[in-house]
Amino acid sequence: MNQTSSPRIAIISSSWHRDIVHNSTQAALAELQRQGVAPEQVSHIEVPGAFEIPLHAQRLARSGRFDAIIACGLIVNGGIYRHEFVTTAVIDGLMRVQLDTDVPVFSAVLTPRDFHEHEEHLRFFREHFVKKGTEVAQACLQTLRSLQALPPHEG
Numbered sequence: 001m002n003q004t005s006s007p008r009i010a011i012i013s014s015s016w017h018r019d020i021v022h023n024s025t026q027a028a029l030a031e032l033q034r035q036g037v038a039p040e041q042v043s044h045i046e047v048p049g050a051f052e053i054p055l056h057a058q059r060l061a062r063s064g065r066f067d068a069i070i071a072c073g074l075i076v077n078g079g080i081y082r083h084e085f086v087t088t089a090v091i092d093g094l095m096r097v098q099l100d101t102d103v104p105v106f107s108a109v110l111t112p113r114d115f116h117e118h119e120e121h122l123r124f125f126r127e128h129f130v131k132k133g134t135e136v137a138q139a140c141l142q143t144l145r146s147l148q149a150l151p152p153h154e155g
Contacts, residue, residue: 006041007067007144010060014073014109016049020125024072024108027133028140035141050075050109051086054093061103068140069097072133073109074125087111104143108136 009032013025025044032042043066047056050073057069071094075087090109098105110125110132 006036006038007141008041008043008065009037009068009070009140010043010045010057010066011070011072012045012047012053012056012060013071014048014050014053015046017074017076020122020129021072021074023126023129024133024136027130028070028072028108028137029133031134031137032141035137037141049073050090053090053109054097057094057097057105058101061097061101061105066103068144069103069105070136070140071105071107071109072129072136074129075109075111084111104140104147106136106140106143108132 011025011028013021015021029039029042029044033039043060045056045060047053050071053071053073057071060066060069071090073090075090087109091107094105094107094109097103108129110129
């Protein structure tokens, strides 16, 4: 990313609990646009669940087409398996992608301790995901600016 161009950003979102996750994706897109990122500079990819996000992030980062990647998802305790394992795999995978590729990766993959599919929780998480989408977009742009101010990376 140079000083005059709009950063190229990929947003990967999971379709599991789309009614909630969609709010973070849309809020991130709105905040990026509000801060001057041209809509055509942002690509959105939807994957089935959070577990699929790190591989997609890795492929996008290695493509050389993106300055940053934002991940949006919701991992809940479904009672069948330990959601902590999925959470750890996703977050560790995203960290590995950014360290291995030198492309910053941001997570709005949320993992609430308690999530119940009743209207009060659904309403809370829909609203909370708007806040998190805005925050992750802000963190993305702030980080891109701070990285740009560092000495060039010697690959």
